[in-house]
Amino acid sequence: MITEALGLSAILFVIGTFGVLVRRNAIIMFLCIELQLNAVNVAFVAFSNVFGIEGQLFVFFVMTVAAAEAAVGLAIIISIFRHYETVDVSSFNLLKW
Amino acid sequence: MTTVLFYAFAAIAIAAAIGVVVARSPVGSLLFMTVTLFAISGTFVLLEAHFLAAVQVIVYAGAIMVLFLFVIMLLNLGHEAQRDLKWGAFSIVSAAVVGGIVGLMALQLRGSEGMGAPGAGAQAIAVASREYGVVGAIARPLYTTYVVPFEITGILLLVAIVGAIVLAKRSGAS
Numbered sequence: 001m002i003t004e005a006l007g008l009s010a011i012l013f014v015i016g017t018f019g020v021l022v023r024r025n026a027i028i029m030f031l032c033i034e035l036q037l038n039a040v041n042v043a044f045v046a047f048s049n050v051f052g053i054e055g056q057l058f059v060f061f062v063m064t065v066a067a068a069e070a071a072v073g074l075a076i077i078i079s080i081f082r083h084y085e086t087v088d089v090s091s092f093n094l095l096k097w
Numbered sequence: 098m099t100t101v102l103f104y105a106f107a108a109i110a111i112a113a114a115i116g117v118v119v120a121r122s123p124v125g126s127l128l129f130m131t132v133t134l135f136a137i138s139g140t141f142v143l144l145e146a147h148f149l150a151a152v153q154v155i156v157y158a159g160a161i162m163v164l165f166l167f168v169i170m171l172l173n174l175g176h177e178a179q180r181d182l183k184w185g186a187f188s189i190v191s192a193a194v195v196g197g198i199v200g201l202m203a204l205q206l207r208g209s210e211g212m213g214a215p216g217a218g219a220q221a222i223a224v225a226s227r228e229y230g231v232v233g234a235i236a237r238p239l240y241t242t243y244v245v246p247f248e249i250t251g252i253l254l255l256v257a258i259v260g261a262i263v264l265a266k267r268s269g270a271s
Contacts, residue, residue, distance in 0.1 A: 001103055003206065005144060008107045010202040012114050012133075014195055019118035021191035027169060028117070028126045034161070035114055035130065038137055041153075045146045052218040053225065056146050056235055057243055063156055064250045068257030070161050074168045075264035081172050082267075 005046035012039035026077050026087040030070070037066045103143050110136035123169050127162060134158040145219060147231045 016039060019032030041059045048055025077087060084091055113136065116129035134157045141150035225234035239247055 001100060001143070004100075004103060004107065005140065006206055008110065008140065010199075010206060011111055012137075014199055014202070015111070015114040015118060017198055018191065018195050021194060022188065023118065025123060025174075027123050027165065027174065028120075031117055031126055031130050031165065034157075035117060035133065038134065038157070041149075042137060042140060045141055045144045045149060047218075048146065048222065049144055049219045050216045052221050053234060053238055055218070056149055056222075057239055059146070059149050060152070060235065060239065061246060061250055063152060064254065067156065067161055068253055070164055071257050071261040072264065074164060075261040078168060078171065078265045087172065087174060 002046045002049055005042055009039045009043040009046065012036075012042065024088050024090050026080070026089050027074075029089065030073055030077070034066060034070070037062055099143055103140060106136045106139040106143070109133075110140070123174050124166070127165055127169065130165075131158050131162050134162070145222060148235055 013036050016032045016035035019035065020029050023029050023032065041062055044055040044059045044062070046055075048059075080092065081087055110133050113129045113132035117126050117133065120126040120129055134153060138150045138153040138158070141147075141153060222234060225237070228234075229237055
């Protein structure tokens, strides 16, 4: 079952990466990043069945960092929305050459 | 039985993850994401991580997804129903990046075939769970060996709270 779990983790990570690359709505891109973090969590839990409890501990830390990241990232999205009235990332081109 | 359940949860998780990427509205995307999180929580139970399964539902599906939903409602984005996928030259680059990741993962997964069965780690976790309980098995190393990362995580959360308030506050309203 560990190999299957690693496969599930890989598939979810790839779907999340694809979502970040092809969507332009900042909030959906952000959701796809959460999907990638969850895929890594599945891999950590699978490996904890082989190597011990440390894998589950690191899932704990990843969840905390994900919560912090969601709070700060959504605050950034809100403050960008105040300037541009949109969350479409293709319209944020101030730093683009 | 366990394997059948695992495949069922994995299929739900993958289908809902595809839904996250292709859903037209942000709210639909968010609801698909919640389904994915519940399915992943199910796989955690099957992989003997019972406490993490509960935390996954409470923290991820319960708190973080509600935060996303609040922001979507605050910015009034629920009505955007057009598809906003990037196509053209960029899709070729995306496909190349995704293909590269798939290739690397396939290589790595082929190397992990040998450890298909739960090994020493599962036994150690089972022993610790019997002695200290499911939560105690995680709490004991968390508060002894890994207490410094734990404290640093606390500081990170404090910084994130302050940062979120500073960023989301209206700049003119002092």
